[in-house]
Amino acid sequence: MVANRGEIARRIMNTCREMGIATVAVYSEADRKAIHVLKADQAVFLGGSDPSESYLNIDKIISAARQTGAEAIHPGYGFMAENPLFAERCEQEGLIFIGPPSKAIRELGDKTIARRTVTGSGVPVIPGMNKPESDTRALAGEAEKIGYPVLIKAAAGGGGKGMRVVTSPKDFQDACASATSEAKRAFGDGSIYLEKYLARPRHVEFQIIADRQGNVIHLFERECSIQRRHQKIIEETPSTIMTPELRERMGKAAVTVAKASGYVNAGTVEFLVDQQGNFYFLEVNTRLQVEHPVTEMITGLDIVRIQLEVADGNPLPITQKDVRSRGHSIECRIYAEDPEKGFYPSPGRIIYMEKPSGPGIRNDCGIYSGFQVPVEYDPILSKLIVYAEDRGQAIKRMIQALENYVILGVKTPVPFLIDVLKSEAFAKGDTYTDFIDTYFCGWKPDRREADAACAAFIIDELTRTVKPKPAAGMESTELSPWQTLGAWGR
Amino acid sequence: MDYRLKIDEEVIALQAEKKKDGSMVLSHAGRTFEIEYTMVSEYHQHLTIDGCPLNVFIARDGNTKMVVIRGTPYYIADADAVENRSRGKKRDQVMPQEVTPPMPAVVVRILVSAGDEVKKGDSVIVVSSMKMESTLVAPADGRVKKINVAEGDKVMPGQILIDIDKDAAALPRE
Numbered sequence: 065m066v067a068n069r070g071e072i073a074r075r076i077m078n079t080c081r082e083m084g085i086a087t088v089a090v091y092s093e094a095d096r097k098a099i100h101v102l103k104a105d106q107a108v109f110l111g112g113s114d115p116s117e118s119y120l121n122i123d124k125i126i127s128a129a130r131q132t133g134a135e136a137i138h139p140g141y142g143f144m145a146e147n148p149l150f151a152e153r154c155e156q157e158g159l160i161f162i163g164p165p166s167k168a169i170r171e172l173g174d175k176t177i178a179r180r181t182v183t184g185s186g187v188p189v190i191p192g193m194n195k196p197e198s199d200t201r202a203l204a205g206e207a208e209k210i211g212y213p214v215l216i217k218a219a220a221g222g223g224g225k226g227m228r229v230v231t232s233p234k235d236f237q238d239a240c241a242s243a244t245s246e247a248k249r250a251f252g253d254g255s256i257y258l259e260k261y262l263a264r265p266r267h268v269e270f271q272i273i274a275d276r277q278g279n280v281i282h283l284f285e286r287e288c289s290i291q292r293r294h295q296k297i298i299e300e301t302p303s304t305i306m307t308p309e310l311r312e313r314m315g316k317a318a319v320t321v322a323k324a325s326g327y328v329n330a331g332t333v334e335f336l337v338d339q340q341g342n343f344y345f346l347e348v349n350t351r352l353q354v355e356h357p358v359t360e361m362i363t364g365l366d367i368v369r370i371q372l373e374v375a376d377g378n379p380l381p382i383t384q385k386d387v388r389s390r391g392h393s394i395e396c397r398i399y400a401e402d403p404e405k406g407f408y409p410s411p412g413r414i415i416y417m418e419k420p421s422g423p424g425i426r427n428d429c430g431i432y433s434g435f436q437v438p439v440e441y442d443p444i445l446s447k448l449i450v451y452a453e454d455r456g457q458a459i460k461r462m463i464q465a466l467e468n469y470v471i472l473g474v475k476t477p478v479p480f481l482i483d484v485l486k487s488e489a490f491a492k493g494d495t496y497t498d499f500i501d502t503y504f505c506g507w508k509p510d511r512r513e514a515d516a517a518c519a520a521f522i523i524d525e526l527t528r529t530v531k532p533k534p535a536a537g538m539e540s541t542e543l544s545p546w547q548t549l550g551a552w553g554r
Numbered sequence: 555m556d557y558r559l560k561i562d563e564e565v566i567a568l569q570a571e572k573k574k575d576g577s578m579v580l581s582h583a584g585r586t587f588e589i590e591y592t593m594v595s596e597y598h599q600h601l602t603i604d605g606c607p608l609n610v611f612i613a614r615d616g617n618t619k620m621v622v623i624r625g626t627p628y629y630i631a632d633a634d635a636v637e638n639r640s641r642g643k644k645r646d647q648v649m650p651q652e653v654t655p656p657m658p659a660v661v662v663r664i665l666v667s668a669g670d671e672v673k674k675g676d677s678v679i680v681v682s683s684m685k686m687e688s689t690l691v692a693p694a695d696g697r698v699k700k701i702n703v704a705e706g707d708k709v710m711p712g713q714i715l716i717d718i719d720k721d722a723a724a725l726p727r728e
Contacts, residue, residue: 114660114706225685245680246687249662293686400684409684411658415613416597439658439708443684467624472597472613479626509626511562513608515587517621517628518559519580520599520610522570523591524619526578 065090065132066100067125067150068140071430071446072352073100076138079368088132090125092118094438099430106132113440119143120252122150129159136160136375138352138368142442145351146173146222147252162375164329164350172325172348175219176257182345185324187317190336190344192259200240206258207236213261216240218247218254222349224294225250229261264496265336267291268303268343270318271359273330273370275380280322282315283359283367284389286332289495290484292407297477298484299355300394301362304455304493305337314343321348330356330371354397354447357428361393361451392458393451396466396481399443403480404508411439415473420465424451424458427469437474445476455493459485479509558633565633653690653716659683661707666716670698678716681709696720 065088066073066080077087077100089104094113101107108128110118118124120143129137137159139145145163148170154161163169172178176195183189192210196219197203207214207230216239218226226247228239240256248254271283287303288296302311318333325348332353334346356367365382373381401407414435419427429446431437437445448465452458466482484490489503496502511517557568569581577590590602599610611622617635621628659681666678672692679690699717703709 242687242689245663249682249687250685408688409657409686411684416611418598418611439660439683441684443686469625470611470622472611472620472622475627482625511626511628513623513626514561514566514628515580515582515585516601516603516608516610516623517630518557518561518566518568518582519570519578519587519589519591519601519603520612520621520623521559521619521630522557522568522580523578523589523593523599523601524612524614526570526572527593 065125065129065134065137066104066140067119067137067144068142069095069098069100069119069430069441071099071428071444072140072354074103074430075428076140076352076368077103079366079372082366083369083372085372088128088134090119090128092440094436094440097435099432099435108132113438115143115440119441122147122153125150126153126157126159130157134159136162136372138162138371141351141354146220146349148173160375162329162371163352164327164331168325168327169350172327172331172350173220174255175217175221175347178325178347179345181325182321185320187320187345188343190259190262190346193257196255196257198244198255200237203240203256203258204233204236207233210258210260213263215259215261216243216256217259218243218251219257220251220253220255221247222347224291226254226256227294262336262338262344264498265289265338266303266305266495267296267334267346267497268305268314268337269332269334269349269353270315271330271332271353271356271367272318272322272327273367273374273380274322274327275374276328276377277379278323279380279383280319280327281380281382281384281387282318282333283363283365283387285311285314286353286355286358287495288355289497290490290499291497292500296355297397297399298394298481299358300392300455300458301358302389302392304495305341310341310343317343317345321345329374330367354444355395357426357447357449358393358395361426361449362389362391363387364390391451391453392455393449394458394462394485395447395449396462396477396485397444398446398448398469398471398476398478400437400445400474401443401477402475403477404475407477409439409443410475411437411443412474413437414445414471416470417472418468418470420448420468422461422465424461425449425465426451431471445471445474456491459491480504480507483507483509560631560633560636561628652693652714653678653718654712654714655681655683655690655709656688656711657683658708658710659688661703661705661709661715662687664701664703664705664716666698666701668698668700672696672698672718678718679703681715690715692718694718694720 080087086105089100089107091101110124144150148166151161151166213231216228226243228243230239244254266289274280286301288299290298332349335343337343400410426449431445450461571579580587592600601608613620618631662682663680674694676692677689696718699719
């Protein structure tokens with residue numbers, strides 16, 4: 065059973081099918097026609113669209129597993145993926161949780177405990193607090209001690225939720241309140257703590273995977289520095305800063321962290337790398353990552369398959385020295401959001417879409433023409449991944465793929481991503497976490513083909529013999545922001 | 555035929571002339587384009603503009619069309635239709651004065667009660683869209699007259715979530 069939705073549920077089910085494992089999907093009211101429901105061998109309705117009534121409801125998910133006779137549950141990313149209570153419940157119910165043991169999730173999921181564990185293992189950590197704090201005055205005191213700018217982080221967090229950069233004491237209180245609220249909503253736990261905010265770091269993470277026999281390997285790094293709202297939008301591997309020597313040291317540190325925490329199954333050890341090439345432990349993501357495909361592309365491994373093998377009690381099928389990397393891979397996340405308006409969400413209906421195809425192009429896609437993108441969940445629509453012999457070729461391939469990716473009905477960052485990939489800064493590998501603010505602040509697309517667009521408008525008018533009426537897929541009573549412009553006044 | 559099209563907040567005038575062979579001549583700002591076209595599907599046109607081929611994707615929504623060329627979207631409307639409409643409804647003048655979400659969303663928290671005094675810029679309600687929270691603020695000084703929604707409600711742009719009676723003193727002098 066896959067306790068998730070959209071593209072990731074579909075991707076996991078693909079591997080299950082290859083392995084001859086039958087799949088069960090779960091879904092909410094808003095997801096009756098979602099892709100994961102349509103692609104599963106069986107689907108169980110959980111409840112209302114609010115995550116608390118469906119994808120975050122432990123009792124309902126467990127009962128769906130019982131009802132269908134599912135033996136194992138893959139949580140994907142988000143939702144239940146890093147909830148120790150869910151993993152624990154699976155353990156109690158005799159269901160296999162495809163992920164680390166609940167104890168490892170609890171200890172690493174609490175970012176402050178993770179910091180304590182790692183400090184003990186000799187891997188460097190970012191200066192900051194080692195326990196969460198709810199009293200704003202105490203927090204303000206800690207902020208003074210660490211020194212502004214500070215970063216507020218959710219102890220239970222990930223994915224940038226509940227994260228705020230605070231540069232001056234006057235904004236501190238408000239930032240704490242909104243971070244707590246966002247964290248509470250995203251993770252059911254509003255605990256926050258502080259870290260020193262590093263200027264212009266790179267975000268480099270290592271994929272690790274461990275079996276129950278105590279073997280741990282890493283599958284090299286992913287460079288994930290290009291972020292908006294602390295959420296990654298472009299990831300690649302190898303990282304442009306990596307040398308064989310640094311890779312060796314960071315890989316070893318990642319494996320050390322995994323061993324120190326009793327880790328089993330797939331996980332990601334995140335590091336920040338500063339301007340001088342020093343690296344600091346950031347956190348462990350105890351789940352399959354959104355960006356895992358780039359690692360799969362360069363190693364030729366199927367991480368979900370290894371997850372399933374390890375969860376079944378088998379030893380890792382490969383050792384560290386068998387892990388080889390070749391070529392370069394880039395992933396672009398396609399969200400329903402408006403890159404011209406601060407990446408604000410843009411839910412709506414996919415009126416029409418066309419996916420790019422060709423050598424080295426992979427599209428992990430959670431939508432289809434006619435699909436109504438719900439407002440209740442993460443705005444990720446799909447992930448476009450390319451693979452090529454070297455970075456230069458991979459960039460060109462990604463630009464081509466994006467230009468041929470047509471999604472009508474919602475706004476997407478596709479034109480923004482094209483410009484980033486075409487930029488000199490990206491080509492140089494000048495990818496720091498402030499990349500977008502530095503090079504693409506206030507970005508607008510260069511609408512140089514306006515004449516052709518107007519021609520298309522006119523041709524569309526001329527070739528429509530019938531009076532304009534709602535296009536197929538537009539009968540929905542829900543309005544997208546650009547639908548509110550209204551119909552012909554008649 | 556003459557067209558006035560609104561594209562990216564700009565209004566441009568074009569002339570289009572359909573020829574007998576099915577092609578079209580488009581003139582804009584003193585330039586003329588020779589355009590052949592094939593309707594591949596309802597959403598897909600294959601154009602040849604002065605000999606250069608181009609795939610264009612298009613979706614309609616009332617009088618606005620979303621046109622996508624090489625990944626870049628253009629939002630185009632018939633300028634006359636847009637102007638007629640805004641004259642009739644005066645929507646642009648009303649919108650910034652109301653508490654309404656910028657996108658479809660779910661109400662997370664209501665921060666005020668009926669009868670509360672609010673100052674321009676005070677946070678009044680928090681909505682969430684696709685897991686991102688936004689705080690909507692009072693558009694002017696005044697008193698909360700009525701709260702039209704409850705926590706957990708699904709709300710749409712244009713829907714007034716909270717009615718605020720503006721202070722007479724705070725109203726701009728005519």
